[in-house]
Amino acid sequence: MPRVPVRxxxxxxxxxxxxxxxxWVRRRAVSKQWGPPxxxxxxxxxxxxxTPLAWGLYSPESDIVVRLLCFGAAPPPEDWLERRIAAALRGRAALGLGVSPGRAEPGAAPGEPTKGPMTTGVRMINTExxxxxxxxxxxxxxxxVLQITTAAMAARQAELTSCLKEHVHGRFFVLxxxxxxxxxxxxxxPLALSGPDGAPLAEPEPLEFLEHGLRFRVPAPPSQKTGAYFDQRDNRRIIAELAASHGGPLxxxxxxxxxxxxxxxxxxVDAVGLDQSAPVLALARANAxxxxxxxRTSWVRGDLFGPLDDPALDRVFGTIVVDPPKIATSRRDLGRAIKAMRACVRRVSERLAxxxxxxxxxxxxxxxxEHLDEMLPRGLxxxxxxxxxxxxxxxxPVQLGHGEGEYLRVNVYQRR
Ligand SMILES: C[S@@+](CC[C@H](N)C(=O)[O-])C[C@H]1O[C@@H](n2cnc3c(N)ncnc32)[C@H](O)[C@@H]1O
Structure with a gap:
């Protein structure tokens, strides 16, 4: 039974x-509303x-009251959720991503696909x-792994789970x-954990995926985001190629x-990884x-905003990657975030070949x-x-016009 829309x-x-x-329609843009919350x-x-202008998903308690689905007077078709999920999955397949992994060769290690795509860790649905x-x-x-971040999607969890079920041949986590x-x-x-047969899982094995032919394991249930940072996949390969051309350690x-x-x-090339989290470093070691x-790899537990005084870091590197967590959740945080990053960049740039x-x-x-540009030491x-x-x-993918959907920027500089 379709619900009566809110106006x-x-x-x-x-x-x-x-x-x-x-x-996004924010609360400050709204004068009146009719209908139950x-x-x-x-x-x-x-x-x-x-006069009707557009239709969208309703979050009665959020500052973003509506997230638009379509413009015009006509509502989206009743099966919009199913259609959009199908379009997202088709889009990935057309990119050569998200297709089913091939069968393992006889004698391959458990979980090791030897045929099929070289990448099996893929974002299949990316919000707006x-x-x-x-x-x-x-x-x-x-x-x-599904991540639900709005009241409107949480209210549709059963429906979207049922749309996705036929595509999931392994475990299904909802965060x-x-x-x-x-x-x-x-x-x-609480984290919903189920196996392929829908039965609850007690101690789940890590999530595993291939990325450009490399094997990675991340914690399950996920401890950061949905488990891995797929957004940096191609950048990891590009920067590894740069590092190999230079020849110095990363x-x-x-x-x-x-x-x-x-x-x-x-x-x-030799590489040193640093993170503050002991569990992810244990997995980094296991992934190596x-x-x-x-x-070729060594791992250091430490604070990237700290003095970086571990002896393993006391050398000259050919390539340095600084990939901190989200450090500015609002514009107000910018000054503090730039200051912290600038100090880190100053310390590491002294070690760059x-x-x-x-x-x-x-x-x-x-x-x-432009803020990343500002972090480089000048006048030295x-x-x-x-x-x-x-x-x-x-x-x-990013919806056109949705500036907030732009988040990952990676600027690569060369020292001259
Ligand atoms: C955006 S993720 C990095 C993703 C990673 N570079 C990749 O390619 O998958 C940020 C990482 O920084 C770590 N982290 C957060 N605060 C930190 C700190 N102060 N010092 C060192 N690592 C930190 C987190 O544990 C997380 O692994």
Whole structure:
């Protein structure tokens, strides 16, 4: 039974709703609303005279009251969720991503695919970029991890699980990040863990995936995001190639389960990874072993914003990657975040070889490329040039006009 839509009337000054303004309607733009505070209802957004302009998902308690699904007076078709999920999956297949892994050769180690794609860790659904606000779905070979971050998607969990079930041949994890649940006012359910037969899982094996032919394992249930950072997949390969061309060792700050370091080691250079989390470093070490690059890699537990005084870091590196967590959640955090990053960059740039490459990463929407440029030390006789401006891979599409969907920036500089 379709729910009665909620009607949201915009203030006169916000009544020119244009696709180029993005898909979010914030509370300050709303003058009146009619209907129960029910996130499973669709919202019809009207101008100040009551003329329908657009339709979207309704989050009654959030500052983002509506996330638009379509413009115009007509509501989206009843099966919009199913259609959009199908379109997202078709889109990945057309990119050569997210297709079923091949069968293992007889005698291959358990879980080791030897035929089929070289990448089996893929973002299959990327929120607004796939027209599915509040929903992320990452595929780890046969296992899927869903992340639900809005009240409207949480209200549709049963429906979307049923749409996805036929595509999932392994385990199925559903995450409700507590901060999102609080902001959106939905009850964060405990992690739902089930096996292929729907039976509960006690001690799950790590999630495993291939990335450009390398094997990685990340914790299950996931401890950071959905488990891995697929957005940096292609950047890990590009920077490993740069590191191999230079020939000097690579320093991977904020290494998580070893991505940049292991790619570089496979490309033939020594690599040191640093992270503050002991469990992810244990997996980084295990991943190096899985890929037979243990001899080329070393791992340090430490604070990337700290003095970096571990003896393993006291050398000259040909390539340095600084990939911190999200350090500016709002514009207000910018000053502090830039200051912390600048101090880190100053420390590491003293250890960068001439002609070496420094990759500065930001996964904070508010910390843009121009801010990364500002972090480089100047006036010390060092010259820098920006040689690459990278972003997330093609499985992280961004909806046109949705500036907030732009978050990952990786600027690569060469020291001259
Ligand atoms: C964005 S992730 C890095 C992703 C990783 N480079 C990759 O390619 O998969 C940020 C990492 O920084 C780590 N981290 C957070 N705060 C840190 C700190 N102060 N010092 C060192 N590592 C930190 C987190 O544990 C996480 O692994």
């Amino acid at each position: 949201i009337e915009l203030r006169r000054e916000h009544s020119r709703l244009r696709p180029s303004d993005g898909p 029910d996130p499973s209802a669709l919202a019809c957004v009207t101008d100040h005279r009551g 970029g796939d027209g599915l606000p509040g929903l992320v779905a990452d595929r780890y070979r046969d296992d899927w 409700h990040p507590p901060a999102a649940a609080e902001r959106e006012g939905f009850a964060a359910a 320093l991977d700050l904020g290494c998580h389960v070893g991505g940049f370091a292991i790619h570089a080691a496979r490309a033939g 072993e899985l890929n037979q690059v243990s001899e 001439p002609d070496g490459a420094l990759a500065l990463c930001s996964c904070s929407h508010h910390l843009g490329r 006789g060092l010259g820098w040039t920006r040689i690459l401006s990278l972003g997330p891979g093609p499985d992280h």
